[in-house]
């Protein structure tokens with residue numbers, strides 16, 4: 417028990433040290449079932465998604481918060497004070513199995529400071545997950561961080577044991593990396609990502625011809641970018657993400673609003689972390705991955721930042737009135753997905769429902785389509801579905817920002833001309 421209490425002491429330090437890594441979907445969960453049901457740990461538990469799409473709770477912890485590097489944005493950097501601790505491979509394996517058997521967690525998210533050489537650090541991380549898999553027969557989910565600069569042989573071993581692996585790029589450009597994380601190089605970060613991508617492709621090919629051949633990181637790889645610590649704009653950040661999705665087949669890029677953790681004069685003095693910007697980047701990222709958008713459609717040199725007030729799809733639609741309104745009875749799936757307010761589920765329901773006959777405006781609400789935003793961009797059977805607006809309502813952007821309409825139209829209201837070349841009176845005739 418004394419040893420276990422010692423482990424819990426380390427856990428307190430190392431789970432707190434891991435909380436700034438956003439590349440696990442959430443962190444710091446507090447779940448409690450006072451009646452004795454399976455409870456979550458009060459600290460160090462995050463949620464993620466497994467390869468088959470299940471939401472799972474993970475023990476999120478650093479192997480060590482000792483680090484030789486001095487990345488300016490990091491709470492664990494060499495030059496900070498504060499308690500330091502390290503596990504051994506057998507300690508982290510035993511702790512994980514212990515919590516797993518108690519039903520606290522369904523897996524492990526393990527990262528680490530670079531406490532020795534990149535290979536020396538990676539070797540200990542690999543040993544920890546090897547012990548879990550081979551000695552403890554641990555069948556839970558493992559997300560393992562790769563250390564920039566680690567040998568490809570160790571990267572391969574990591575991916576044989578882990579479900580997901582990741583290397584944090586952290587900063588979008590080599591110049592920013594040089595400035596804030598001078599011990600790391602862009603190549604040292606990208607090299608393991610390339611290795612992982614090649615090994616995932618190779619393993620998938622082998623399993624097609626031989627289904628029993630070993631798996632390699634079946635939940636893919638991800639990375640994290642810090643937002644707001646350096647001057648890169650949203651266009652540069654999303655262009656990098658798009659390249660990572662297309663060329664290295666990353667499953668996820670996580671965006672982490674910069675949280676000021678020190679007084680280093682290389683860092684901006686932000687009054688609060690840019691959480692709204694982080695939120696917009698996630699929305700735009702979603703459009704890249706699931707809605708068929710390219711970064712160049714959302715942003716360019718003249719508009720390098722996402723609209724702080726409007727979601728990226730609505731902002732795109734307002735810049736492209738020539739694409740609207742869209743006729744629900746004729747538009748293909750990809751076009752429907754571009755209508756603000758329509759998501760994957762709504763677009764599929766529309767396609768399915770119209771096989772049985774032409775759709776009218778009322779049918780869409782019955783299908784569960786949320787019309788509040790979509791109505792401004794749709795026709796059904798030639799009839800425009802937008803509301804009549806009071807003259808004081810201003811532009812469509814104003815209406816979307818205000819969440820209009822909030823009530824039924826009144827007789828003194830007039831039609832707003834929304835789309836170029838379509839006088840207000842004609843919109844209703846389309």
Ligand code: SF4
Pocket residue numbers: 483484485486487490491492493494528529530597
């Ligand atoms: S390598 Fe940099 S970001 Fe990672 S723990 Fe060390 S100081 Fe922090």
